[in-house]
Amino acid sequence: xxxxxxxxxxxxxxxxxxxxxxxxxxxxxxxxxxxxxxxxxxxxxxxxxxxxxxxxxxxxxxxxxxxxxxxxxxxxxxxxxxxxxxxxxxxxxxxxxxxxxxxxxxxxxxxxxxxxxxxxxxxxxxxxxxxxxxxxxxxxxxxxxxxxxxxxxxxxxxxxxxxxxxxxxxxxxxxxxxxxxxxxxxxxxxxxxxxxxxxxxxxxxxxxxxxxxxxxxxxxxxxxxxxxxxxxxxxxxxxxxxxxxxxxxxxxxxxxxxxxxxxxxxxxxxxxxxxxxxxxxxxxxxxxxxxxxxxxxxxxxxxxxxxxxxxxxxxxxxxxxxxxxxxxxxxxxxxxxxxxxxxxxxxxxxxxxxxxxxxxxxxxxxxxxxxxxxxxxxxxxxxxxxxxxxxxxxxxxxxxxxxxxxxxxxxxxxxxxxxxxxxxxxxxxxxxxxxxxxxxxxxxxxxxxxxxxxx
Amino acid sequence: xxxxxxxxxxxxxxxxxxxxxxxxxxxxxxxxxxxxxxxxxxxxxxxxxxxxxxxxxxxxxxxxxxxxxxxxxxxxxxxxxxxxxxxxxxxxxxxxxxxxxxxxxxxxxxxxxxxxxxxxxxxxxxxxxxxxxxxxxxxxxxxxxxxxxxxxxxxxxxxxxxxxxxxxxxxxxxxxxxxxxxxxxxxxxxxxxxxxxxxxxxxxxxxxxxxxxxxxxxxxxxxxxxxxxxxxxxxxxxxxxxxxxxxxxxxxxxxxxxxxxxxxxxxxxxxxxxxxxxxxxxxxxxxxxxxxxxxxxxxxxxxxxxxxxxxxxxxxxxxxxxxxxxxxxxxxxxxxxxxxxxxxxxxxxxxxxxxxxxxxxxxxxxxxxxxxxxxxxxxxxxxxxxxxxxxxxxxxxxxxxxxxxxxxxxxxxxxxxxxxxxxxxxxxxxxxxxxxxxxxxxxxxxxxxxxxx
Numbered sequence: 001x002x003x004x005x006x007x008x009x010x011x012x013x014x015x016x017x018x019x020x021x022x023x024x025x026x027x028x029x030x031x032x033x034x035x036x037x038x039x040x041x042x043x044x045x046x047x048x049x050x051x052x053x054x055x056x057x058x059x060x061x062x063x064x065x066x067x068x069x070x071x072x073x074x075x076x077x078x079x080x081x082x083x084x085x086x087x088x089x090x091x092x093x094x095x096x097x098x099x100x101x102x103x104x105x106x107x108x109x110x111x112x113x114x115x116x117x118x119x120x121x122x123x124x125x126x127x128x129x130x131x132x133x134x135x136x137x138x139x140x141x142x143x144x145x146x147x148x149x150x151x152x153x154x155x156x157x158x159x160x161x162x163x164x165x166x167x168x169x170x171x172x173x174x175x176x177x178x179x180x181x182x183x184x185x186x187x188x189x190x191x192x193x194x195x196x197x198x199x200x201x202x203x204x205x206x207x208x209x210x211x212x213x214x215x216x217x218x219x220x221x222x223x224x225x226x227x228x229x230x231x232x233x234x235x236x237x238x239x240x241x242x243x244x245x246x247x248x249x250x251x252x253x254x255x256x257x258x259x260x261x262x263x264x265x266x267x268x269x270x271x272x273x274x275x276x277x278x279x280x281x282x283x284x285x286x287x288x289x290x291x292x293x294x295x296x297x298x299x300x301x302x303x304x305x306x307x308x309x310x311x312x313x314x315x316x317x318x319x320x321x322x323x324x325x326x327x328x329x330x331x332x333x334x335x336x337x338x339x340x341x342x343x344x345x346x347x348x349x350x351x352x353x354x355x356x357x358x359x360x361x362x363x364x365x366x367x368x369x370x371x372x373x374x375x376x377x378x379x380x381x382x383x384x385x386x387x388x389x390x391x392x393x394x395x396x397x398x399x400x401x402x403x404x405x406x407x408x409x410x411x412x413x414x415x416x417x418x419x420x421x422x423x424x425x426x427x428x429x430x431x432x433x434x435x436x437x438x439x440x441x442x443x444x445x446x447x448x449x450x451x452x453x454x455x
Numbered sequence: 456x457x458x459x460x461x462x463x464x465x466x467x468x469x470x471x472x473x474x475x476x477x478x479x480x481x482x483x484x485x486x487x488x489x490x491x492x493x494x495x496x497x498x499x500x501x502x503x504x505x506x507x508x509x510x511x512x513x514x515x516x517x518x519x520x521x522x523x524x525x526x527x528x529x530x531x532x533x534x535x536x537x538x539x540x541x542x543x544x545x546x547x548x549x550x551x552x553x554x555x556x557x558x559x560x561x562x563x564x565x566x567x568x569x570x571x572x573x574x575x576x577x578x579x580x581x582x583x584x585x586x587x588x589x590x591x592x593x594x595x596x597x598x599x600x601x602x603x604x605x606x607x608x609x610x611x612x613x614x615x616x617x618x619x620x621x622x623x624x625x626x627x628x629x630x631x632x633x634x635x636x637x638x639x640x641x642x643x644x645x646x647x648x649x650x651x652x653x654x655x656x657x658x659x660x661x662x663x664x665x666x667x668x669x670x671x672x673x674x675x676x677x678x679x680x681x682x683x684x685x686x687x688x689x690x691x692x693x694x695x696x697x698x699x700x701x702x703x704x705x706x707x708x709x710x711x712x713x714x715x716x717x718x719x720x721x722x723x724x725x726x727x728x729x730x731x732x733x734x735x736x737x738x739x740x741x742x743x744x745x746x747x748x749x750x751x752x753x754x755x756x757x758x759x760x761x762x763x764x765x766x767x768x769x770x771x772x773x774x775x776x777x778x779x780x781x782x783x784x785x786x787x788x789x790x791x792x793x794x795x796x797x798x799x800x801x802x803x804x805x806x807x808x809x810x811x812x813x814x815x816x817x818x819x820x821x822x823x824x825x826x827x828x829x830x831x832x833x834x835x836x837x838x839x840x841x842x843x844x845x846x847x848x849x850x851x852x853x854x855x856x857x858x859x860x861x862x863x864x865x866x867x868x869x870x871x872x873x874x875x876x877x878x879x880x881x882x883x884x885x886x887x888x889x890x891x892x893x894x895x896x897x898x899x900x901x902x903x904x905x906x907x908x
Contacts, residue, residue, distance in 0.1 A: 017595070018593075018594075018595055018596055018599070019521075019593035019594050019595035019596070019598070020593070020595065023521065023591075023593060024483055024487060024517050024518055024520070024521035025480060025483060025484060025487075027517070028479055028480055028483050028514065028517060029480055032479070032480065051596055052596050052597060052599040053595075053596045053599050055520060055599055055600075055601065055602065056516075056517055056520035056521050056594075056599050057517075059513045059514070059516040059517035059520060059602070060479075060483060060513070060514065060517035062513045063479040063482075063483070063510050063511070063512075063513035063514035063517060064479055064480075064514075066479075066509065066510035066513065067474075067478065067479045067510050067514075105596050105597070106595060106596045107596075108596070137478070137480075139473075139474045139475060139478055139479070140474060141473070141474045141560065142472075142473045142474065142505070142506050142507050142559055142560040142562075143506060143559075143560075143668075145473070145506050145507055145509075145510050146510070147509070148509065148513075209596075210596065210597040211597065
């Protein structure tokens, strides 16, 4: 069973609590596996979030990549989306973002990026993992060792890219409050304020490495707690809260109330599909069915895949970019085709602001125009060996419904659905249940009872 | 090339061929063991000019930060300069990335304690055990330190200490013409300014570009210093200096361009040092008896140790020696500057002797006690060493035998030393005598004995 060190080595990469399971050797060896995996001849880009352990991890990553004969370009402390954008500009073969994102300060992780700036596919990730486990790294001889150079312009160039997509001038005068949680969103947003005159009120703006002002969780509860009291006194139109590497964002409305993270994807789908009707929205089996209604309104449709970034990446690769309007999760993480299909909290925030301006409405008013869905979520500790029997049992209970077994069990009817699956990170079973209109309390309770009977 | 060449992890640290053998992973682990051993705090990290240096330095930084240390990055710097700096800033220790005189495909970690000296024999064993046990300190997020650069101060501290032990004004007045070959090593960043600004020499230098590869075999020996000889002859220099890649060793060419025997370089330094500071002399078993003759004129004792800088340093520390070194290796160790091999004090001592006496280098060498030395290498098979040594000792029953490092046989006017190389399956045979013919005869007899078995 997974211990309390949180160490996890998987196709998604490497993560854990530094000094308690996750060691310097893990960072260096995993970077050496990546250095062995990617082609030589083009540079490899490295960036990190401000965690103090990132200083240590960065040294190991740089050393391993140089030892594999790669030219390394270090962007310094930047967000993961900034690293992803830099990859194409610098014609890089790949990149490594050193960031534990929305985890607590004690955590860190390596995220591996392909040449186009997106995450690796399942096949690529598995190959990388095999190289790591085999530990036969392709270290070059003394006269072919790579070099290191630093690039301090990455944030500015990233903002240039944003400017291609968003009309900053039109967003001037729309006041929003932003909690940067001492992370990498701060320098980028400060620069956007200086460059375009946006009215962003930033809090927790100082970039910190040892500890953060609060847990960097991008949830409705956290954003309401942090920004709720500020929004009305400051007469702001909305509030946004970023995690440490600003790939995720949470949102509060003009009354200071946290907006469910489930709403970010349908909201942005509505916005993007207004401009590009008839396209596909890709999401996982656990996110709100509101997305289907929004897509239908614009003549589009929804493709649902197993939970996890990997499945989303594989689904994206199965379509042409111009077929896709948006991809994302119920966690609030959203990818947009204009932005190379990467999770980017700042781009999501700018898209929401653009949507508010175009419609002349607040997020609260837009959400009020959508049909009401109620979602219930629960989790129960469960021994892995009992899972298959439970899922078979549950499936037999609902012979009238549509069944999807691609990730645990998803059972759906026209007006409601539930999804039962094993967490990828903890030994627990997650139960999610949603219904149009009233909360599906009876269904949810019967599901939880059934799961409990197996635990 | 025999396999044992390619990677060696032992009490002197780690050394090996970069790439397949000396990997960044191994380097990281050793640095983390070191950081654990010194118990956190500041650690100085520097390197010579090898292409693998920056890559391995990042691995060292990673291991030290992971162990909860702060790193002071001094970049490319001579090894003695780094050692002095460790002590000066009261760091917990230091790591120098240099394979000294080894070829460019090699690199190594030299480890220094809080005094900027090699760890003693017992500490080195403890550190090695810690490396193998892998029970390293693991700092968590808020305990991870910083990497700070310091490019400026170390060089001036070292140069200041050297100048305090010579008459710099006397040297400056002579405006010596000096030829220099720094092998594009760490000396490139310091030796030119040392010779011109501090000692007023007129400099004619080659191979002082630290961004380029070594243009010659890295070890400064008579057969590798053809360019220096040519430079001395072309520029009409009073003296030629050649350093190894980390500038701890020095070779000297006289005013005719002839490369001076390393034993004579050490003898001249001992001559000067004993005139400046009190104390005895420590040299290895293979160093010339000329040292004994010089020490006698100052009423000083000579201690002999097994071959290896660490052995010489251990004894020097124990007896508070005035000076020491290894004739064969071209290393001068002068504790009043720092207890380590230092090409800078060796250069300054020679120039000071020249300034004081008005003599040329060849005249100074000629004034030393005269000995004839012969040396060579004999391949041997492992497991046969004991028998060889036994046969040698029995072949010369009248000689006094010293078994502390291989076998040294000593007569009043000559000696013979045979020891196994630490790095290759070779026996090193060295012979010295006052009389040239007796030296040759002894060498031939020993050679026949060793090769006939």
